[in-house]
Amino acid sequence: MKRILLLSSLFIISSCVSVKKHNEKLEIPISVEKLKEDIDYTHRKLEQLHPKLYWYISKEELDYKFDSLKTTIQKPLKPNEFYQKLAPIIAKVREGHLRLYPYQKRLTKKEIKDLEKQKGLLGRYNFVIDQDRIFVKDNADKIENMNVGTEILTIKDIPVKDLLDKYRPIVNSDGFNTTFQKYSLARSWPGFFTAEYGILDSVKIEAKYQNQLKTFYLHREKITKEEKVKTEQENKKLTKSQAGKTKDYNIVTRSFNRDLQFPMKDSTVAYMKIKTFSGTYSRKFYRQSFAMLKKSPAKYLILDVRDNLGGSLSEIRNLYSYLVDEKFEFVTGEVTSRSSLIQADYFEFVPTLAKPIAAITYPLYLIATSLSIKKQENKFYLRNIGTFSLKEPKRNHFAGEIYVLINGSSFSASSIISSKLKAEKRAFLVGEETGGANDGTVAGRYATTKLPNSKLKLPVGLILIQPKIQFTETKKGVLPDHEMIPTLQEILQKKDLQLEWIMNEIKNNGNSTKV
Structure with missing residues (x-):
């Protein structure tokens, strides 16, 4: 017993030392020479791994940007100071899944436990961005001074515009899309702020609500025992199966990821909302x-994929099979070489206890991966198996008319299925241009590269996934058949004019507007 306690103590001490050593590197400047080595390393890795690196930027232009960046490195920089310089260059590739991650501070086990007992600070709210302004979109906990519609003017005495100007260059979408950034930045700016200023217990806010200025502090509150019990009971109740649903409840958002409703009394209209193509419970839900x-x-059928950032390719292929009545090929997959997928993150998401088994089966994985790739016209593609194979429509496929609701936050898998439905003239799209490209994206499997000196992480997508369609070559997102862009006031007032428009079209039998 004493030996076990001793080993446990040594493990805890070792863990604390490891965290301390890791965090100390945040404040250690890296030499100019080593920073330039990291720039060259990043450039080489992108050329080696990315299957469509020069889709939206020429090789000459990207080479120039990397070379120019090296000339700006005149003094040693801390890891995250370097991040602020390198991340915007990577964003110039204009590939929404490709992003550099800052050097993250590690927390001790005690710090993690303490945070689990507390509520968030800025992460408790949903925000909307209107040009250089940030507004509170949702305040589920009804925190004082943060009413819906409140405009945040400064945070920690820093003007919001300055923060957005700093963070905007590192947020990119697919191609020359212009709609994704405002949604992505609205979600990510609190994370960027935390990465820059640390996990704060409180923060000073200057805001304006109904033309009244106010200054106050947001505090990180503790979760009371009563609140914890109440939340657990509510989640337990809501995760029970309900008619038309499966156990697909998201405890974080307090809502179901997928939902089917019949908004009209005669049930002639079905509304299916899909918040994420997570894959979890999806087959049962669609069945x-x-x-x-x-x-x-x-x-x-109204299919709503607004604010759906994507997810499982297998799920959207399965969903598509319920929407068509003929055999189909859904997507193609292209890689840089026969061996590129071997560099994918194989052990990254394997639980610690399962890693010995994963190591034993790794040779089989390498063989299967190599055999899954074929060479055709001097390019390398994934073979027509699984997700990439010919598929039959489902017996219970929907034969009626389909509307799809999209917006700038419809990304990745959401854009792929929207693109396919539009190209096959199977659906009428309403809303705004999607954040993901019409002609495909680079995702699927990733190889996470750690820069040798700054230790910044860069996950690089390995598969060019494209819907099996006639490409538009617009280098933009999926364009709606009927464009409707909500105003700031409509968003804050929760007015869904896009859905209302579809319902009116259906009521008026307004098929004449379709193309």
Whole structure:
């Protein structure tokens, strides 16, 4: 017993030392020579791994940007000072899945436990960005001074515009899309702020609400025992299966990821909201939902993928099979070489206890990966198996008319299925240009590169995934058939004019607007 306690104590001490050593590097400047080595290393890795590096930027232009960056490195920089310089260059590739990650401060086990007992600071709210301004979009906990519609003017005495000007260059979308950044920045700026200024217990805010200026502090509150018990009971109740749903409840957002409703009394219209293509419980949800649709009098299906950032390629392919009545090829996958997928993050998400088994099966993985790639016209593609194979439509496929709701935060998998449905003239799209590109994206599998000196992490997508369509070559997102961009006031007032427009079209049998 004493030996176990001794080993446990040594492990804890070792862990604390490791955290301390890691965090000390945050404040140690890196020499100019080593920073330039990291720039060259990043450039080489992108050329080696990325299957469509010069899709939106020429080789000459990207080479010039990397070379120019090296000339600006005149003095030693701390890791995250270097991050602020390198991240905007990587964003110039204009590939939404490609992003550099700052050097993250590590927390001790005690610090993690303490945070688990507390509520968030800025992360408790949803925000909306209007040009250089930040507004509170949601305040679920009804925190004082943070009413919906409150404009944040300064944080920690820093003007919001200065923060957005700093963070905007490192947020990119697919291609020359212009709609994604405002949504992405609204989600990510609190994280950038925390990475820069640390995990704060409180922060000073200057804000304006209904033309009244106010200054106050947001505090990180403790979670009371009563609140913890109440939340657990609510989550337990909500995660129970309900009619038309599966156990697909997201405890963080306090909502179901997928939902099917019939908004009209006669059930001729079905509304399916999908918040994320996570893959979890998806097969059961679609099987149950489309069985229900088959028995219902529904003539119209509204598929809402607004604010859906994507996820599982397998899920959207499965969903698509419920929306068509003919065999189809859904996507193609291209890689840089026969061996590129071997560099994917194989052990990254394997639990510690399972890693010995993963190590034993690794040779089989290498063989299977190599065999899954074929060479065709001097390019390398994933073979037509699994997700990339020919697929039959589902027996319970929906035969009625389909509307798809999209916006600038419809990204990755959401853009792929929207693009495919539009190209095949199977759906009528309403909303705004998607954040993900019409002609595909680079994702699927990743190889995470750690820069040798700054230790910044750069996950690089290895597969060019493209819908099986006639490409538009616009280098933009999926364009709606009927564009409707909500105003700031409509967003804050929770007015859904896009959905209302579709419902009115259906009520008026307004098919004449379709192209």
